[in-house]
Every structure is written in structure tokens, then in C-alpha cells.
Amino acid sequence: MNHGPPLPAAGTPRTVLMCPGQGAYLPGALRHLRDVPPVAQVLRRVDTHSAKLGGSGGPPVGLLLTDPGAPGPGRLVLTAPLAFDLATYAAVTASATLLLDLADPPVHAVLGHSVGDLAALTVAGVITPEQGVRLLHLRDRLLRDAALPAAGLLATDMTADRAADLIRTEGLAQLRVAARNAPAQTVLAGPDDELAAVGRTARERGHRATPLTSRTAYHHPLLTEVHRTFRRHLRAEPVAPPTLAVYTATTHRPVRTPAGLRTAAAAHLTEPMAFHRTLDALRGAGFTTYLDSGPRALLSALARAGLPGCTTAAPSRTPAGVDRLRLRLAAALR
Missing domain, CATH: 3.40.366.10 (Malonyl-Coenzyme A Acyl Carrier Protein, domain 2)
Known part of the structure; x- marks a missing residue:
């Protein structure tokens, strides 16, 4: 080996x-x-x-x-x-x-x-x-x-737990936490419509939410x-x-x-x-x-x-x- x-x-x-x-x-x-x-x-x-x-x-x-x-x-x-x-x-x-x-x-x-x-x-x-x-x-x-459906990645300044809670409370069943990069950087993956929805809610709550350049929802x-x-x-x-x-x-x-x-x-x-x-x-x-x-x-x-x-x-x-x-x-x- x-x-x-x-x-x-x-x-x-x-x-x-x-x-x-x-x-x-x-x-x-x-x-x-x-x-x-x-x-x-x-x-x-x-x-x-x-x-x-x-x-x-x-x-x-x-x-x-x-x-x-x-x-x-x-x-x-x-x-x-x-x-x-x-x-x-x-x-x-x-x-x-x-x-x-x-x-x-x-x-x-x-x-x-x-x-x-x-x-x-x-x-x-x-x-x-x-x-x-x-x-x-x-x-x-x-x-x-x-x-595949139109899908991609969204970077946020939320913790992974907070992002997961937001996904649940918003009922966005197809979104996933794709990356726990840092204490205050979590990347979400999923269909574009659900990413847009979670991005709007995150910004309304004072968080950053930035779409990443990606051809699909990796991870x-x-x-x-x-x-x-x-x-x-x-x-x-x-x-x-x-x-x-x-x-x-x-x-x-x-x-x-x-x-x-x-x-x-x-x-x-x-x-x-x-x-x-x-x-x-x-x-x-x-x-x-x-x-x-x-x-x-x-x-x-x-x-x-x-x-x-x-x-x-x-x-x-x-x-x-x-x-x-x-x-x-x-x-x-x-």
C-alpha cells in the first residue's frame, strides 16, 4: 500500500x-x-x-x-x-x-x-x-x-449552523451547505431560484450573500x-x-x-x-x-x-x- x-x-x-x-x-x-x-x-x-x-x-x-x-x-x-x-x-x-x-x-x-x-x-x-x-x-x-436545472453556488458570511437554520425556516428543500470554509463563510449550493430566495432573506437580515461564478451546483x-x-x-x-x-x-x-x-x-x-x-x-x-x-x-x-x-x-x-x-x-x- x-x-x-x-x-x-x-x-x-x-x-x-x-x-x-x-x-x-x-x-x-x-x-x-x-x-x-x-x-x-x-x-x-x-x-x-x-x-x-x-x-x-x-x-x-x-x-x-x-x-x-x-x-x-x-x-x-x-x-x-x-x-x-x-x-x-x-x-x-x-x-x-x-x-x-x-x-x-x-x-x-x-x-x-x-x-x-x-x-x-x-x-x-x-x-x-x-x-x-x-x-x-x-x-x-x-x-x-x-x-440539469439552472443551479449554482452562493457565498454568505453566515456560520454553517445559521445558514442551515435559514434554509429550514424558509422551506428551501433543495438547498445544501456546500462548504464550511471559515467561521463566517459558508457556501450554499442548489437551484438558482432557491439561491435567489435565500440570498434575499440573508440580505434582509444584514448578511452578505454573493453568487459565485460557477456552471452548476457543485458539492x-x-x-x-x-x-x-x-x-x-x-x-x-x-x-x-x-x-x-x-x-x-x-x-x-x-x-x-x-x-x-x-x-x-x-x-x-x-x-x-x-x-x-x-x-x-x-x-x-x-x-x-x-x-x-x-x-x-x-x-x-x-x-x-x-x-x-x-x-x-x-x-x-x-x-x-x-x-x-x-x-x-x-x-x-x-
């Missing part, structure tokens, strides 16, 4: 690289890094393999991630949802791969958040970029064939059949032993076995996340520094809220060249 790579001895400061999902696409985010070999290679591999599979119906990720004038997230998810998914995956995979190369001292683990699990599995060497692209093409076909039973078929296809996917410890926001233990790694690749479809619980487990395992590989510093903000006193950084939070990234990393890891 594969138990994954060893972690540093007890008492040694440990660093985890976090891989976001929704919200990780930003037009032109990698424009200063387009010629850096690790980034250029990821973008080329994603676009080449996507073209072999029939393209994405939208601009190539190499253009989306290096041109600031490329379509924004809201427009892209509506007009070319597969291109949006591929760009999200490529952005995180390319950025995380480069940060792993630059980090000194090194990173000891990766943590995926939602569909960011696919990027985390890629940078840990479990799957290849070509496998990631193939899985996203498969998921796109399954989502289109499922003819929700609406996707049960998609999840079942996706898992069936995953059984045939080869997985390699991880080169870094792999964590996911759907469980608080490191994922080590081939079966567990395949489960992690599909978890974002139906499994609710308890990101705060995973962060607590990482702190208990001695992790002291949390690096965000996304362009918007979303996960570093959540880590800061959930783990007061920890070191957080988002080196890729704004487009930057290699020298600037190296300086940002050095400041976080000193």
Missing part, C-alpha cells in the same frame, strides 16, 4: 500549497510568466491535449491566461464553460508548479479546494496534465448530457448521477504515488491510497467541504505556512480567518514575473 512521501520530523515547520477551484480564473493572470518553462509547458500541454479531444468551444487557455483582454469569468462560464474549466485548472496547475520550483525551503503538502483537487493531484504527480484535461472534457460531457446531490459515472471512468485512470502529501477540503486526513486519490478527483461533484476542519488537521500535523496558488488570494484569506496566527501568503495574487514571485515567497517562508 502506498503511504505517500514522508513528512518532516515533528517540530519542523511545514508548508502547504493550496490549490483553489472556483474563482481561480483571471484573464491574463499569467501574462508575465508565459515564457517561463514550467508555466509555458503546462499551458501547451493543456491546449494540445484539449485540441486532440475536440477543443473546448472557446479560446485556448494559453490565450485566456496571458491576455488581460480575454473574456472575464462571468462571460466565459456562460459562453464556453469547458474553456472556463480548463483555464481554471491550467491557471492553478501552472502557478502551483512554478511556486513549488521556487519555494525555499520546500513545500511539504498540497491542499485542493473543490475542483482545485484536480490541480493538487497534478502538481503532486498523481495524474498528468493530459489526464486532468481528459477528466474535464469527460465531466463537461456528463454535465451537458445530464440536462450537491443534483450531481449524483454525474458523480457515479465520473467515478466509474476514474477506475480506469492510472494514478501514481504522490510526491507530496495530498489533502482535500472534503476530508481532514491526508489522501494516500490509489482508491482515495481517485475519490478525491471526483469529490467536488457531490461531497460537501469542511475546509476549516482540514485546516485544523493541518495545524495539528505541524503545518505553519499556507501558500495560495490562486490569483485572488481566496484560500489564504480563509486560512487566515480559520487559523489565527498562522503564516499565509498569496504570491500569485496579482500578475507578476518570476523575480517578484521569488521575493514574495521569500518573505512568506523566512
